Amino acid sequence: MKILIDEGKCVGAGQCVLAAADVFDQRDEDGIVILLDAVPPHELLPQVQDAAARCPALAIEVVE
Amino acid sequence: MTNTQHTRTQPTVRTCPFDPPEEYRTLREQAPVTPMTLPDGATGWLVTRYEDVRAVLSDPRFSAKRTIPGAGSPEMNDAPVPPPPPGMFILMDAPEHTRFRRLLTGQFTVRRMRQLAPAVEKIVAEQLEAMASAEGPVDLVQAFALPVPSLVICELLGVPYADREEFQRNSATFLRLDASPEESQQAQTAMRGYIHQLALAKRENPTDDILSELVQSGELTDEELAGVGVLLLIAGHETTANMIALSTMCLLRDPEQLGALRADPSLMDSAIEELLRYLTIIQFGLRRTALEDVELHGHQIKEGSLVVASLASGNRDAAHFTDAPERLDVGRPFSPHLAFGHGIHQCLGQQLARVEMKAALSGLLDRFPTLRLAVPVEQVPMRDNMLVYGVHELPVTW
C-alpha cells in the first residue's frame, strides 16, 4: 500500500488524524496534513482507507 | 416564479422530534434529485441521497456564494445577493476561501483542540456547579447548553474575563428568536465592534489565542478579522448549544441507550458521532449555487440554480448506513456522516465541537445521575422552523 496526499486540496479538517493517527498528522502552523508513513504496514489498510473516505477534500489517495 | 415543476415543497413537518420528515425516505427512493420550493419561497433542487449530497458538496461547480447575479436562467432566483461581508469565508469559494481557511486550520487541529480540553472541562464543571446549587427544575438551555459554547469561544478568541458577561449578553440577543430585526442588527453590530476593538488590543498585547495569532499573521485587515471573529461566534455557538441540549433530551427519553452509555463511558466518542448523525441539526441542508450547467441523475441543473444538499436525509440513507439508520445506536461503528457538511467548507470547528460535546455530556451525566425531563416530551418546545434545529427550552430536574 502506498499513500498519496495532495496538500493543495487539504482543508485541515483533521478527519484523517482521527481515522489513522499512526499515519497522518497535521502541521502545527496551518493544520495541513502530514504523512507520517507513506508506506504503512498492511494491517493499517482499513484505517487508511477509512481516512481517505472521510477526507472531505478528497486529498488522500490509497494505491494498493 | 411560477413553474409547475416546483409545486413540491421541501419537507419540514416532523412526526417524531428526532426524525427528519418522513417524505425524505420516499424522495431518496423515488426522486433523489428533485425541483423544489424551499421553506422561504426560493426555488431550486433538493438532493437527498448520501452519495449525491457528498458529490454536490465536494464539486467546485457548486458555489457557496449565494445566487450569482445575472446568470439569467429560468431556474435562477433573481434577486442578486450582495457579496459576503469581509471575513465571512463560509460564503466564499476557492481561492478566496482558501486564504482564510488556511490561516485558521492550524488553530483547529485535532491536537490543538485536545489541548483545549482541560479548559473546556473547567468551564463545564463551573456551569454544572452553578446549576446544581439551584433547585430543579431548571432550563438546561439557559443554565448549561448556551453558556458553555459561548464561554469556550471567549476562551478561544481570548475575550478577557471582565468582558465576558457583556459578550454573552450580546451573543444571546444575537441568537434570540424573538429579538426584533433592529435588536439583532444592533447586537450584531455591537459584536462586530467589540471583536474589532479586541483585535486592536491584541495587536498591542498579544496573548495565547486565535485572535492574537491572526493579528500577528498580518494577513487580514481589521474588517476581515472582525468578520472571522463573528463567523466563529455564529457558527460555533448556536450549533454546539443545540447539539448539547437536543442530545440530552434524546438520551433522557431513550433509557436503553442512556443506560448503555452510563454503563460504559468508553462509548462516549461513538455516541457523539451517532448523535451528530441521528439528530443532524442543520435541518434544512446546505445551499449551493450552480456555476455552470450540471447534470445530476439525468436532470439538467442550469447555471445559477440553487441546490440544497439535505444533510439530514443523507444521514438516514440506508444505502450508506446499512444497519437500521432510523435507530439511535450509541455503539454504532463509525461511518463518515454529513452532520458537519462535506467538501472544502466541512466544519472548521468540528474537533472543538467534539471536545465540547464530550465534556458537556460526560460532565452532565456524571454530575446528575438521576437527571430527567421535568415535563412530558410533547411539551418541550422544538425549534421546528429554525435553520439550526434543537429545543427552545429543556426543563430538567434530578
Ligand code: HEM
Ligand atoms: C455540533 C456543532 C456544530 C455543527 C453541527 C456544525 C456544522 C457545520 C456545518 C454543516 C458546516 C458546513 C457549512 C457549509 O458547508 O456551508 C460548518 C461550517 C463551519 N463551522 Fe461548524 N458546526 C458545529 C460547531 C462549530 C464550532 C464549535 C465552530 C467554531 C468555533 C464552528 C465553526 C465553523 C466554521 C468557521 C465553518 C465554515 C467553514 C468553511 O466555510 O470553511 N462550527 N459547520
Ligand code: SF4
Ligand atoms: S482529512 Fe483531508 S482535509 Fe482533513 S486534514 Fe486530512 S487530508 Fe486534510
